[in-house]
Amino acid sequence: MKIFSYSLCIVFILIQTINGLYEDQIGKFDWRQQYIGKVKHAIFDSTGKKIVVGTEENTLALLHAGTGKIEWRHLLGSNTKSKITSLFLLSNGKVASISNIPTIVRVFDVSSGILQWEAAVAKDIQPVLCKWAVSKRDIISVEINPSRSGYDLVLTEYSSIGGTENVASTTELPWFTLGTNCQLVFPHLVCLHPQEDAVNIVDVRNSDSHQRIELQHLGITVGADQLVTLGVTKNFVSLRTTGTFSLYKITDEGLQRTSAEWPSETVLVSVPTVKDAEAQDQYMAALIKREKNYAVKIYDLEANQVLEDVSGDMKLPDHAGEPDLLSTFLMRKPNGELSYRYAISTTDDSLHYGSKKEVYWTREEALTSIVQVEMVDLPVSSIEASIEEEFGSDQALGGILGHTIKRLSSQFRQLLIVTQQLLAGQISLVRREAVGNNNKALERDRFGLHKLILILTRPGKLFAMDTLSGRIVWQRLLKNVNIDKVRLYVQRTSIHYPLEPQCTILAKSSTSNQAVLFVFHPITGEPAQFGSEGYVNLDYSVQQALLLPQNEETEYMKPLLLLDESAAPHVFPPTESAINHVVKMSNNLFMFVADTKSCVLRGYSLAKSTADHLASAAVWQLQLCSSSDSVEEEIVSIVSRHPEEKVFSQGRVLADRSVLYKYLNPNMVVVATAGTNHPHHRGYLNLYLIDVVSGAVVFSTSHRRVQPPYHVVYAENWIIYAYYNEKYRRTELSSLELFEGQTQSNSTAFSSFSAPQPLVDRQAYIYPSHITAMKDTVSEQGMTAKHILLGLSNGWIQEMPRAFLDPRRPVVAAATPEMREEGIMPYLPELPIPAEAIINYNQTISNIKSIYVTPSSLESTALVFACGLDIFFTHVTPSRTFDVLNDDFEYGFIALVLTGLTLASFITKRLAGKKSLRQAWK
């Protein structure tokens, strides 16, 4: 019996297997782009053809200078705390990278990217300061550790060939105080304390060499607290105040000011890598800010002069931020002229590479820190627009004649458009265009598979990407906004044709705590006619915002309801129709605000609003976390159902053909709180299902001895959440499903005030991998089966049918034929990871952080956008493509058969006629 049920399970698993990908489908509707993260360190190699970069994402990569493509890339651990602190090019074609927390020295071969050796530096005491340098043969670390008498300086040398730790000498630093900012200009350590008016210099190999130089001696009159930077390059140190910039050479006698004139607008300096290393330390490059663009100047330090013929102006793209890293390469052309190349990293996380003439390429590394993604529909094509104009316009030109004229004119327009497109070669009559075509017009296709991905990133940069090719259609850097807790709302889509689509970004002002809205057209990226260039400065700060449903009166604009710090509601756009819409809804309009740290949820009702004055009143309050001091608990996630999610079936059919009705509460949210129990350091997770209208806790559950990461997915009437089980050391997925029961309390409407108490089914499953992101698939009508997309730490995205996580799966012994008839698999705790369920096949996505899903116009197909260090886009069809013909459908063959049959019937008819005639003559 047991064997039988197991084999049955296997059979079921085989039946449920998702369609894999055929070889010829690779890249047909998916694409991947690889990134490296914001560049923190960039070094040109000695040929100038490669750039070694270390990034904020803890990635070491080699970029090809000509194209900007990644030659190789290493993720140095996915630990978020770990960062590359220093990067050095060694003389023998190797590169050394030093990461902190834990401190690891790694040496790679530049051309191949192969790791030569690595050494983990074990630390008993966390050093106050840790600096690194390279000499000809060694990698040198200088640490300042707290000791009994003050601070000690520890010098350690690692051989660059094998990594053997050589010498460790300790010297005392009596002058060192906490908060001192130091730079290592090997062999000197240059230190500056914000409260002191002097620079301390010490030779790290010789503790007696300490020098203290008053700032006045250096010709700096302002206090050290106004010194902005202490940049360092080779054996030079630069001091920058708000108005001056100066460069000093470090000698054994102290600091020696270089006599070259430095403009006070000098932002960055760097020592260029020089081709044919004869004059390595002779030059210095500086980036000087001008009014609109930047200038790169090359100084000859030995001759103390600017090389005028080399220096020149340079213009970064408009959407680039302020430069914060400069790396340069100098070469001598065959005709003896000097020429330079630069790599500049800017505050919008992009890396620009170019020469005096132009910027050759730009890498948009902001795409590694995506905050929010929305996929928006494209506008209708010009042919369809003319049809819309014909039927959509309200012109009074009635009657048969009027309509005829309208029809004729619109068809004439369509003809014109088609001929234009034919001439422009946009339509191919022979074959459909391949997906990778970049020239494809930005217009909606028949199945809604062509959309625009709006991406909001952490540095405040907004991108619009084409789903077909992954091409960046437009980009824009938000100005003067604080990007912390920023939200993107789609207020009107492109569907309502003559009306323009509109999107709004809600952010905080960078200068005050007040809110700023940026309103723009999602297709063109142009700011809308609001405020100054689309920026609307509000005179209050916003606690929470809610996108309300649209209607005809508001011209299909979804009004944005904003709740300010005193819980007073505001509407954007503040038009009369929008306010009327809110007032009309106000009796049934509720909002809630959750404070993550204090775990307090507050519910507000807008019932008291009138057309003149919108008002809200707090109606409930929940304190979720434990108030005990021995625990640290906070809200880790709040998940609500997608407001436009459609549920096709209102219940589940049981084996006895009765119905288990789903508990579909649109106002329910899942709140997960997690904490640590201090005496034992054991983590726990509480999950609350809260009706945010009435404040009722519908259900709650708790898991002890669990660890993050926690992921929650909530759709229809079920919730799936993932956590790490500390006790058994494995990832588990728990599944909850809520039902009203065999009868529906109210079959027409759902009110939270008369909601029934749901029945809750639950079950947990073991997942054999580490989950970093989780999302459910969405379809337009909710008819298609739901799948769960799981982003794994090894870079896979698995598509798992929800049926695997059904909480009603019975244990094998209790499985009845009825259950089997219902299509429920017997319970097996371990969930499989079949290779064909990996939707990104061999396109590994490093560090998956989140997955976004949007339905297309095809019921069967959903669009998936996954992001992390790489970004990946594909289609998923959870119930297979039941509404489209397969790619390999033989149109030609069918046509051939049909014409053949028709022909054959005509021929046989003729033949039969002849034969009967012949017989009649007999």
Next chain:
Amino acid sequence: MAMSNRNVSKKFKWSIDLSNRNKSTCDLASPPGYLPSIATTVAESTKENDSSLLIKRSWDVALQPLKQVPMNLFMMYMVGSSISIFPIMMVGMMFVRPIRALFSMNQTFKMLEGTQAIGQILVYILGQLVALGLALYKCQSMGLLPTHSSDWLAFIDPQQRIEYSGGGQTLL
């Protein structure tokens, strides 16, 4: 034509016409025990029997559907309740036959004559209804009738949302 002529000639060759001969032998004495009077009464009674025969035949017609019931029951039992081509065909026949019979009732009723015609009509209709009922029962046992709530699930509209809510973590 030639063929039929041959047939006719053949027929003539072999046929013996006894009708003329009867007349010639009628003045012979009756055999002992033969009472021509009785014969006439018998003839009269057969004439009376004609109408009873008609009634009997009419009853046969009227009861025919009811007589098929045990047969149908047996068939139903044999076919089983799985959903496959044969049970479906059988169920279809079970439906089609009584319905067709009910539609062509007038023609059948022409055959039903005599004094008990109304009763017979009623019995006939009853029989057809029983056959229909059996078909329905079969459908029911096969689960083809939409008698369960699950059969109407696809027609239930989603519950309308009365309250509208939203919110989340504070943006302050």
